Each structure stands twice: as structure tokens, then as C-alpha cells.
Amino acid sequence: MEAPRVYEIRVKGHLETNWADWFDGLEIIHEATGDTLLRGTLIDQPALFGNLARIQGLGLTLLSINSRDEPSGP
């Protein structure tokens, strides 16, 4: 089984936080640099690509994507 992973997607500019509903399960964080970090656990590849498609659909500039294993709970 593929385990859900934590993704951090960085896009240029500040994205309004009311878009959170559309970025399924991702938190919208405004960074001091003026960019926006979308962070959260995505359960599979379609979920990741879905979020990327939304970024594209909104005409946002994608800066970077990082992922790591979800930290296992205590």
C-alpha cells in the first residue's frame, strides 16, 4: 500500500485563504517572502495531480514541490 505523504507546494504570490475549500486538504500559508505554501497530506497521485491542475487552472506560478513520509502518530 502506498502511504499518504505530506506535500509542500510553493506558488508565487499570495493566494487568498478562502480558496482552501478548493485545495483539497491543503493548508494555505502565506510566507514572508510573498509566496504561498500549500501544505498537507495527500492520499494518492490523483489527489496530487488534481491540486496541481487547480494551480494551473488558477494561472498560478508553481515554484516547487516537496514531499516526505507522513510522520507516524504517537
Place this chain on the structure above:
Amino acid sequence: MSILLESKFFQPRPRQESVVRPRLLEQLNLGLQRKLILVLAQAGFGKTTLVAHWLNTLAQADPILPTGTPPSGTSSSGAPPSGAPPSDALPASVKTAWLSLDENDNDPLRFFDYLITGLQRAEPAVGHQARSLLAAPQPPAGVEPLVVSLINDLTRLSNHLILILDDYHTITSQEVHQAIHTFISHAPGCFHLMIVSRVEPPLPLTRWRIQREVVEIRENDLRFTLDEAATYLLETMRCSISRAEVAALEQRTEGWIVGLHLAALSLQSHPDATTFVSDFTGSHAYLVDYLTEEVLQRQPSHIQEFLFQTALLTRFCGPLCDAAIGRTGSQKILEYLERSHLFVIPLDNERGWYRYHHLFAEMLRRRAQEHGLQQGGQCRAEIYRRAAQWHIEKELVMEAIEYALAAEESDFTAQLIESNLLPLLARGQFITLLQWLNRLPAIVLRANPRLCATRARIALRQHELDEAEKWLEATWSALAAQPDQNTDKDTSQNAEVMGEASAIRIDLALNRGQIAETIQLANRALEELPESLIHARGEILFFLGIAYYWNDQVAEAVNVTSQAAHLLTRAGDILTALFSWVNLCRFSQTQGKMREAMAALEEAWSFAVQHNVQHLPLMGSFHNNRGELLYEWNQLDAAEENFLRAIDLSEQARNPRTRLRSYSLLLPIYQARGQHDKAEESVQRALAHTRQYQLPANILDECRRTIIRKWLEDGNMAAVAAWIVNRGLSTEPVDAPVIRGLEAEYFLVARYLSAQNNLPAAQTLLEKTAASAHAAGKMTAYIAIQTYHVLLLQQLGDARAAHKLMAHVLEMAEPQAFVRTFVDEGKAMQSLLAALQPRLAPRLQSYVKTLLQAFGPLSPESVAPEKTAPVQPPRATPPIAATGEIAYVERLSERELEVLRLVDEGLSDSQIAAKLVLATGTVKRHLNNIYGKLGVHTRTHALARARTLKLL
């Protein structure tokens, strides 16, 4: 003949021996209680197989009821289902509609064309209105009206309907996503949308999950478990490997089905299974490449060649393969491929159609290019050309054109497109057509007059006027360059194109506001074009009518527009014919022929009902015109209802022009009722529109006039004076020689002068203005001007002249039952009429009696009417007695009845709004109208009253 890609509707057939996956089927069954079923995974996870299998179990277990609750008929609120219509309680059956999407479906209109057709094939009663919307000459600006109309149809279903959108990841258009969002939000409980995609669609899934509106099957659900992998490898694929090796493969592929599948195929002929299994590693792409190559290598060369060649075809059956690659026995090979699990997906039970698995097809095409197709003596273009030919023979036009384009056979493609233009245009497939035309080499396109004309027409629809001009010129050059015409047929075809080009030319001039040129061109064209070109002549007459009207030649406008209505009806152009009737109403109204105007509207209405287009957004101007007539006849509530309906419709069509007119026409109603807040709100909305949109000057002028009239009444003289200056009007009657065309404006200037106590100037101006309106045949304006003139004469102390003019005006107004023109002049007019009444001829006496009733008991000192009746329509001279139009005030509209029935079902305002796809505010408005008409103040009373009246 089909002008749709038929194979997009083919539903894949489940394979006999596929692994049964009860855990997933159960999850899918839950979908019959949800609005949305999502199947999400990357390529190769067995999405299509699972869905095909599930649909098959539904068809066999039919009627299937999951667990208890029937689907609710209501809303997106997530509330427990209540008040579901009884017909929903026991679904007769589950019906399914399959649609495979591709990149071209990002054209929203094309997307909906297929979606509607798919739904109709499952449920023939659905989508007729949406279909007629699509075919409209002015296509809907957005797909929203289509969505609304489809949802309304779906609420009437008595069974479950599942619409499967396969390969939804090919959709990138935000407009399509938005439409799907609306669709899901408002669809009734018996409708289920299934989205099969590699990418999560941009929908508010989080919200819907909380509301339990969605069932999801995702990658991790689709992965084969160890048991499923064992069943698959050992039973389906008959591999002879150990249980431990199964476990190893399952682990290596992480349950990825295509990986297991390829492994099994390789294993079938692999000497050493253990080594193979332990070497088996790598990414998906690597595995596919590596294993497919292996699997291919093991196939005999004629099968390899068959695979490379047929991979060029999107979907195929035996006879198509035979024709395309010039061989026989393809059917046998396809059956062999299916038996050997070689990546063909069977589509559609009877017809023997297949497609390759996406991953495999991509890989084959790449390999085919590397290996070079010339191996078999077949070049790609030849295969495409033959495939096109085969589809022509089967009358599958869309596929034929796609293959012809792929073959780069331009002349052939151009011919093919040309001979199918009419059905394509009738379906509103403009974007598809445009894409095709753009793919043709310029030299081929420019040599074909009909295609050039089509290109010009498309440009005109998209308001690209210069582009339209360019292609119009190309049309004329292409016609001129035609070789000698050999047959009568050629000649008549050319004449037809010439007719079409003339109509486009005239439409273009009209769009540019070149009125004089439009009239000149149209009259010349009508002289030159043969009588046989009914449609072109009809269109030209239609445009000419508008030009005449704008040019103040109202009688001519009426004349040519009624000819246009008849010709266009004969030619089958329903919507332009309908517009002709609506325009005729406007023209007759201007001429003061109110009854004729209403008759034209009656004609338009029955015409619209007959063709089921009465709910289309383009009916907005119909309702504005009707409201305007009803207002003059003092049926204020009915008039208001029509304007509000026009606003609703124009919002659907995003048509600011109609909406602006509605707002300005509402204004006098609120003024008449003394609803000053609402009046002010209308003014603000209208002004906001004039700022927000670029609108034609004549529309803006009309709107400003109603506002100026209000300002005059409010005493806002500074604003009026500013308008006079900005509009370039003169306050010196002798200096105003160009009254023609500006009668309505100078009428307002005269009122302004009179308010400034410059009575002689006002009077001179009124005389000139009245004469000008009379000369132009604008009798409605003439009557209004003279009515006011009477008051002015009275003020000037010339009672004799005033009375004489009053009698003259009444004489003219009586046959058409004008009311508001008099009533809107207020108390002075009321007193004058009351004083004058006894001295009039008997016929006019009864007319004036009606008028006085309409004034109502304004003040104690004004002469009291006999009865203090509420505002009544002029009963003495019922406008259109035969049609029952007079009963309109009391009658509830269809929409209001609909709302009332839902109230009766116990739904709240917001539930009704969701069900009818309206704003909650709109529902409240409807309710208020219902209360007003029924004379009640609460829901309970409304229901009781409706029962007494047998409305429920």
C-alpha cells in the same frame, strides 16, 4: 447519418473472467444514494474494468435498491430527504449513459452536445429544450442555461440514472468544471454522476464528503490485494507460479494491475519464473516499456504489424481494421487479442468495437514510429485515408473528418466538411467547425466559397467584425475564381453561397451601426437574389426591418419584418422567425397599434411553445415587449412579472442589453405605485449597467429617458439640465430643427422648459415634436406628446384649444385602449378628464370613465370616480378579449404554480430555490407575487386559497 463520434458513447463490456471485487462493488452500490461517484487512479489501475463490471451487475440485478432509503428528490442541503415525490419511492430501474471524453470536449458547447445526446439515449424525455438552446442562431453565451434546463428535466425522472464521464482528466476547461459543479449541486437524488479520471477533478470534494454526497474509489482501493492478485495471476492469466512468487509480484507492483498483467504475459513463456520474479522491478513507465517490448517480441510478425497499424485508430472493429490496413480476417485477430489479454478493451456488446488500453496504445504508436510503418508497405496517411473512407460509407461523419484531417488530405477534407455543413451548424458545433477549418491549409480554405462564408459567419457570431469582413471578401474572391459552371447544380449552389454572403454582409453593416448602408445593401440584394433563396431573403428582410426601424421608417420596418417572419418560418429557421415576431411587436407598438403588437406577441408565443423554445434566454426581449404593452394597459403586476422574467432570462444568457431595458421599464411601475425605494434601486441598477457594459447608443438613450422622466418628477432639474447639454439637445425651439429621431428627447426638453416656467417655448417645441412624430408614424409617441400638450394649453389659459386637442387625442387613443399615458400625467389630467367627460361622444365617455377609474381616488378635491375600485384594466375595451389576456393579472404564472406546489410539499424557501435552481431571493419574490395575486399574507393562507381556487 451521425454527426457525433458514436464510439464515444460505447460502454466497455466486462470481461467474463475478470476478478470479482465484492468490496469495491459494494462501495459503488452506495453511489446510488449519492450524487457523485468518483473513480480516481493513474493509468493501469483497472478503473474502466471495475466500472464496466459494476454497471453489468446493475443491469443484471435490476431493479437494484441498495440499502433502504429511496433517493431523495431534493437539494444540496444535506438534510435528510423529505418530501420526495412519490414517483421516486421505487425506482423502476437503473439506467446508464456512458461518455468517453477527450481533449476536444474542452469546448463547453461540444461537451454539452455529447452529454445531452448521451443522456437522451438513456432517457429520451430528457434534454429537448437544452438541445434547442444549443441549436439557437445566437448560441447561449455560457452553458449555464443548458445545465439549468437539464436539471429541470432530470427532476422528473422516476428511476435512477447514472451518467459516466470516462477520462475526465482530459478536461481542463474551467467552464466545463464549473458547469459540472452546478450540475452536481442541483441534480435530484435519483441522478448520479460518475467521474472516472486520472486526476482529482476541481470540485469542492471536502464539503461534499461531509455532506455524504460522494463515494470515492481511489488508487489504494483499486490496488489488487494479495488474494485478488492470486486469483488474477493463477486463474485468469493461468500462470504456473508459486504462492510466494505471487506475493513477491504483488509487493513489487504494489497491486498495480497493468504491472501484474504484463508480468503474467511475460511469465507465460518465460523459462525461469523465479528469476523473472526476482528481477521484476522498476517504475511504471519502465515496466510498461520493458514488458510490452517483451510481450510484443513473442507475437508472430503479422500480429505485431497488425498492432502497430491499428494503434493509429482511436476505436476500431474488425471491418474497420480490414478496410484501413487492406487485409481480411481482422475480426479473428481481435478475438485472439482479447482471448490473450493483449490490451484490447472490448466496447459495446453487439457491435464488436474495441480500443487499446491507453498505456499500450501510446507505447505502440511510439514503437510504430521507431520501427517505421513502411515495413508492411503501409504509410500512416494511407491508413488514415482508408479509415476516413470507411467511416463515410458508414455515415459516421465526425470520425471521417477527423481521419481525413489526420491523413492531411485537404481537398477531400474540405469537401467532406462542406457537404455536412448544415447539420453541423444546426447543432451549433461552431467551435468544432472552426477548429477543422483552421487545420485546413489556407489555400484550400480560400478556394472554397462556402467554407469561407461559414468562416465569416462564425466570426460574426463571435463579434469579430474585422475577421468577418476578411472572410467575406475571401468568399467573393473564391466565388469569382470558380471554374466555369458545368451543371445547373453548380450554378444553384453558387447562388446559394452568394445569398448567404449577402446576408452576412448586411448583418455586418448592421452590427457596425451603418444604417443607411444596411438599407441600401439589403434593397439591392433583394432585387438581385432569386426568389428561390428563401432563407437568405428572409434573413436580409429581417436585418432590413431593424435598419428601417432605427432609421425611423416604422411602416417599412413592419412591412419587411412580417415578410421575413413568413419566409424564415418556411425556411425552418425557427429562432430568427421568432425574433421577427418579437420585433414586429415593437414596431407596431411604436406605431400606436397596441392590439396588433399584442397579436404579434401571441403569435410569437404560440410559435415558441410549438417549438419548445419558450423558456430560452432569448425570450427576454419578448417579455420586455409584453410588459411594456401590459404597462400601458395599466396591468402593473403582470407587467412587472414580465420584466422580472426578462431579467431572469437575460441573466442566464448574460445579456445586459435586455436586462438594462427591463430595469428602465420597471421604473415607471414603481413610480406609479409610489414605491420610491424600489424605483431608486432600479435607477441605480440601470446606471450600473450603463457603466459596466458597452451598449449601443439607442439602448442607452431609452434607458436614460426613463430616468430623466423620474428626475423631472422628483424636481431634480440640475441633473436634467446637465443631460440636455451632454446629449447635445437645444432648449431653444427655433434652434432645434433636427427633431426627427429625437422626438422622445425633445418631449422631455419641453417638460423641462415648462417646469422652468418657459411655457411658450415648451409649447412651440411640443408642436414641432408632435408633428415630427406624426410624420414618422410614431403614433404612441404622438399621443403621449399631445396628451401633455393638452395640459400645457390649459396652463396657458387656452381652454378651447386644450379641449379640442383632448378630444382629438382621446379619439386616437380609445381604439388601442391607452391608459397609463393619461394616468401618468397625474392629477391635472384627472381633473381635466372629469370635467370634460359629459361633453364627449358616448363612446369616448365610457373610455374616459375607465380612465378615471384607473386614476383611483387620489385626493378628496379631485372629482371622485363612481366607484373607488382598485386599479383595473380597461374593462370597457378589453385589449385582447379572445386570448384571455385580460385575466392575466389574477392568473398565476407557470413558475409561480411550480413554487406553490413545492410550498405545498412543505419545502423551505432555500429548498425550493435549490430545487428550481433559483436564487432564494427570487423564490421570495415569486412568493410575494403569489401572495399579492391571491390576496393573502402567509404560506398557509396561500395554500388554502389555492385549494379553494383549485390551483392545487
